[in-house]
Amino acid sequence: MHSAHSAPRCGAKSKRSGARCNAPAVRGKRVCRMHGALAGAPRGDAHGRFKHGLYTCEKLASERAIAELLLVSRRGLQDLDHQPPGESH
Incomplete structure (x- = not known):
């Protein structure tokens, strides 16, 4: 005791x-x-209440990666738009 x-x-x-x-x-x-x-509930397959894959860790990570790529490409396009005519990278 x-x-x-x-x-x-x-x-x-x-x-x-x-x-x-x-x-x-x-x-x-x-x-x-x-x-x-x-x-709290257990994580992953131990939870057992999967209805769809909308919020899986893998899907959220890929969405973050896609968002980062879009951001980088938009910045690159803005840089191209703001260059004086006749000048190139």
Whole structure:
């Protein structure tokens, strides 16, 4: 029982009094089970609620890469438009 008393304590604070919760924190977390240490869904295939691929990590990464390419190409076109006539790169 001594190990339960010496466990790290929950760091959640009350909105009203400002006092800390002081319940034992879940192992590896900074808060207790009442304040969200066990919250959250698993990532990836373990989640099991895939409806479409609209927000997969791979798709979002490819969209960021495409947006970066578009930005670079737009800047290149602007540079070409602002050159004096007869001058080339």
